[in-house]
Amino acid sequence: MKIWLNTLTREARDTLWLLGMLALVLVPHVPRLPWWSSTLAALALGWRAWLAVHDAPLPRRPLLMALLAATMACTWLTFGTVLGREAGTALVVMLTTLKSLELRARRDALVCLYLGFFLVLTQFLYDQGIVTAVLMLGAVWGLLVSLVLGQRPLGHPPLREVGGEAARNMLVGLPVMVLLFVLFPRFGPLWALPSDAQGRIGLSDQISLGDVGSLAASQEVALRVKFQGPPPPMNRMYFRGPVLDHFDGQQWQAQVRPPTRQPDVQVGGTPWTYDMTLEPLQLKVLPLLDGTGEVAPAPGTRLPALTRRGLQWEAPLTGERLRLQARAWPVANEGPLEDHLRLREWVQLPPGRNPRTLAWALALRQQPAWREAPASAVVGEVLRHIRSADFRYTLSPGRPPPGEQHLIDRFWFDQQAGFCEHFASAFVVVLRAMDIPSRVVLGYQGAEFNPIDGQFTVRQSHAHAWAEYWQPGRGWVRVDPTAAVAPERIEQPPQLRPLQGLPGMMGDLDPAFLKRWRHAWEAVDHRWNTWVLQYSNSQQMNLLQQLGMRNPDVGSLLHVLGLALGLLGLGGAAWAGWQAWQARKAPWPRLLSALDRALSARIAPPPGPRPASPLAWARHPALANHEALLTRLHGLDALRYGADAQTPTPGMGHQARLPRKARELLREIEQICRHNRGF
Template structure:
């Protein structure tokens, strides 16, 4: 039994049905942009499409130009108010969405429909400004298919063709163009993006060159993948997976900031003092990093490169600063894949001087007096007098206090510093509720109060327990903050207060999570691991899409050329290969056009063969004529000599146009019929 809505659609006139289908395709095309558009733009677009659908359903006339001009003027004013410009990426997409919707209100001719089609195709491309995932690719492919189907419908002016017929034709056309698309993808020179992703002040990973006190809890809701690791050999334990990101040393009581002089030039003597001293064998791994939108690169612990050492990844240049953080010359807005080495037991900054360490002893003026007094009292009771042993003793005493001091690790501690400016005092003595950032911040300030240089480090810690396609997966929700303190003769040492209050977070990578959503909760009731397995399977597919398609680079193109036989794979060879492919495609298109212009059914091909042969005989034969007309020409010019040829043509006429016409010639289109026709032609040419 058909649904009432489908029955009503089937009874609509063709113009109304085609318009509703086009509006549905446009709505699907605009849907991925809703979260990136101003609220007024989404509401106006939905209102215009619904209004146009109502007019099509009722067969009502379209609005006048004055109404459209008024809405257009309001759109320009609202666009300027939202973006302070009518140009640029965000403003351009906003206007494109609204103009595409408004254009549907003046579909007076096929030309107007074609404008809407191509606006829709262009809007599909803009989806990739926000995401290049496999889901985005599948959705855009469905939108293109729908728009192509609407375009095919517009090219069928007669009758009322079924929607399925147009969809099949659009799919067939797409499949014919698929090999060309693949060839161009493989060989077309890779060019930098025309539009760059913005450099946000705080990346979506929670890593940044500044950190608001208590802000890292927001990333617990983001379970997307931050990076993947593939180790050469055994996977290290989860407690050793510290991916070091920004180092923050300046604290004003609310916000952590990096050293103000971290980007100044580094001389050779200073670089030697701050360099890494590797110990043991290095751990080699390959990392696939998602776009951070920040000019830094988190890596696993420390490499052997000294401060100031450059690293080139494609067109991105990175340099290690004073705090051994990889700083990029521009925000990382593309997915990166690189190989690295790490020494998990390495030390750094052993030869640091007092001038190097002074920034790591600064305290926010006039803040947190209770914590400072408490730390100094702890120093007076625990300090042994040995500077090297003293730093480790004080760090151990702090960790013991956190471990046994009734502290609770939670993502919902509430806001600190709303009642009093002494946020760390409130955390350390009053509530004792917090997550990694709270504990690391209190640890660093307490160590500084005891005269030990310390700093806060943010990055990622831990990974998923299960491998995905052979890779160790690190998620955004595994962002973490810990501390480093400096000990004479040992250099910088890592201390993670979170491991003291919540060892399961560090040892087993069990991050705190918010309550699951509706879908995840429902699947969890059926099978607790079902949602995790489904998510892992989808992420594996998306990762392969990224590796095989999105990460296909110039280097991959050059390697492909080498496999195809080019001795020197470079830009010139790539241009030659591209030119050869384009020439081959153009030749194939010309041959296809020539072949398509020829008749392909039996009767048409036989008629063309007869016309060519009769013209060689000197007769003015034309394709629109029939066998009887050709027979009369033969008798007038050749008389009885053409009797056999005339009989052959009359037999053909009887089979083709007689009362019991056969579906195809009796002799078919084989060599026997051709031989009989050629013999009759020779007989007609031979004089008596």
């Protein structure tokens, strides 16, 4: 590969490098781009690379204008606009690749570079993970290499040398970047914009049979929780989401309730205290641990205004990660504790639906043993029926046929196989048919423990549905009918396997070292989310308080930022002055740089470090017949390394006289270069 690169011209090599960096920036966008955009971008970059390698002429402007018009038309037909995040990104991708097809001059290269830097920014409109950050950091370095190459038009500078210079420039800018990150005022969480319109999967405030089951294959993280003390047992780890009250025969939906109708809550037992990080949600209900009675923001963070409705906590949709501290009680009864007229809404069923299930429930209720039995006893009998019948728990129950009107009948009598929402929905319909107030609750059940950082990870695959029924004196009581047919689902929730999705027996492998690697990666990812993506204005104010400020505000932050940048600027100026002073103390580097400038204006510099030594220039093939230059170059080399350089002359300082002789030879070389253009 290296030999092949050395055979290319300077222009071809630099063009291929720029095209490679643009491809690196564009690749993460491919899953989000329309097929035609990805295809045309790949063809344009490949075509331009072929033209660079073969030194072929570039396409004419009419063809480029036709391609541009086609791109605009395709963008409009696909998105209905050329503005917005998705349409704008697709359009910029096409403009960048089309611009590479007219890459003739330095100005064109700069335009492609600036478009490449802009596309780096667009990556963070979709994902702000650590992988994206590292990948884009490499892309920025690659684009800076192209920028440095553009600033050094003469000769054939090695990529390794130019890459080192680009890396040094990035390191020089690192202190300023860190200062701006830490102290620049934040009027909202860092990079909060990308969460809008992300199309995230997760819980909803309404479900149809099969909706929760569709989350079983998703390993996307929903939340992380860390307990301060012993955690609750796995079968008590229910994270309560939206309560679904209304059933129309096809869907369960949450009723909108006015804030004045607040149910009573009585708690008891020793509470569990926990810290939670919630990924951006698509619903207002926060899936907190069931029984949570107190919620506060995590130290150094802020929470939006929370609304409590019994054991359910709601927050406005912000598209942000939320960090909080909370306490949940093992005994938490949500009222009313006595029979109330408003409980009638939890026994409503759609008319004309599921007649077989209603008839079965009425027949059970009319039996002497259950006619006057309390709700808890009837619930126990229905659970016994689920355990003893041929019901099966399955992750792929399939969708009901189109137009099916009696979904519960089909599950309860015919299919008898389903996911958690099938069991919870049928269970609630049966209880309501027996005039027992009941409802469906969505949330998450169980978690995966990460021994690296001691946190429990809850994924979308932990999504679960259970039921609640009302019992006099206790209020709403949780019951999980899925546990009656599949207790292992509650005791040991689904775990992510590192090789899941591979074909055959490979997908069943679960090596311990891969688990440890995954746990370590998730711990690092959580720290990235906490320390970088969630770095907020409140944390900045806490930092200023630690620095001794009593009541810091945005003005204080700006003053500290200005002071820090000023000190950094003074430090940079002092460093530049020290470098200049060192250069004056060492005259040879200055002389060699001047020699390098004079000769590089006529011929490509020799390989090796810059500035090249006089002896390296003397060995240059282009100077083989120029005796005048060779004599003076050998003279400079003798002044620096010859015998005269080792023998000081009395009277005059040796270091003061040698540069003077060398300057004379340098002036003669410069005059020869000005008057001789034959090399």
